[in-house]
Amino acid sequence: MHLDDRISMEPGSPARGQSVRVEYRGLLAQSGADRIWMRCGFDGWNQVEDIYMSKTPQNSFSCVAEVKGTREMNFCFKDSANNWDNNSGQNWAVPIR
Secondary structure, eight states: OBSSSSEEEESSSOOTTOEEEEEEOSHHHHTTOSOEEEEEEETTTEEEEEEEEEEOTTSOEEEEEEOOOSSEEEEEEEETTOOEEOTTTTOEEEEOO
């Protein structure tokens, strides 16, 4: 599922305990970042963790995260220079089914 042109997630509507693959093609990737982490949390930024993302041959970055919440998965991205892509301050949120 494409959340927008910058993010895709499989499955697009994750369930608690399920693993999701997130692919990031946003500003940090387009600006030549060498390393990117996804910061994610659940149900309003609880259980926060930073997950290292691997660079893909398509110059995007991807990672796998375990869904630990019950209502929503919250996330944003940062690079090795501590630049952030937080969706213009809104972050991203995906409902958990």
